[in-house]
Amino acid sequence: MKSCRYLLLFHRILTSVVDCSTDKDGYFMYANFWCAVPSRKPEQVEYLIDWYFNKELTMQYNSTVGNWTGITPAGLITAAAFNEDEHDVLQRKLERQLICFDNVNLIYNITEENMAEPSISLHAVDRSSGHDALLVCSAYDFYPKFIRVTWLCDGQEVTKGVTFSEVMSDEDWTYQVHSYLELTPDRQDKVSCMVEHPTLREPKIYSWDSSMNQSDRSYIAGGVCCLVLGALVLCVGVIQHRKKSYNPHFSDGL
Structure with a gap:
């Protein structure tokens, strides 16, 4: 050799x-x-x-x-x-x-000296071209490498529609991994992501609120925007009214 x-x-x-x-x-x-x-x-x-x-x-x-x-x-x-x-x-x-x-x-x-508990992120990805939603459960900054991420529906493990990324090194002794779940937005089931890792004494479960679909969120977001805009218009009106009340020159000029 x-x-x-x-x-x-x-x-x-x-x-x-x-x-x-x-x-x-x-x-x-x-x-x-x-x-x-x-x-x-x-x-x-x-x-x-x-x-x-x-x-x-x-x-x-x-x-x-x-x-x-x-x-x-x-x-x-x-x-x-x-x-x-x-x-x-x-x-x-x-x-x-x-x-x-x-x-x-x-x-x-x-x-044990280098153990790091995973930070978990659970969010949905918009998929306008499809009928199913995509949930992403991500684990960041954990060590050692060995980790298990499981999807649960009403407490039962889900395997259909589940995909995983490889456990990726962050080049600082820590790792990250991502798990994906496709589901129908109209479902009212309780969907959760369960994470098991040597730093955790027991599995941690992170729940996703599936009671609100994307259209409901859009309506609520639009309503909040209208409320904020209305509040701004009201504030401007109140300020102008006070100026008219306390400034005689302002009223004479009108």
């Missing part, structure tokens, strides 16, 4: 990435090393490896299973060879111990 780069990132899942450039034959190899840490109990730590060849996932290692599993034809051959190699078996056990097992508390401490 011409070069290898080792990158270590800490999350509640510890990720190690080995990125090796092309070899003399022009083939490209890449591996992801994962430490799945569901709790502070070391015995629950799981060590995982995803091995890529020419950008194709060829085989995987799982410490719970204790061996490699081939995916592609070439991966089946390589995985079988690795599983028969005593040195590779010993190496994977040592890696689990040194990379994952011995760093459980460090992983949790780093994660």
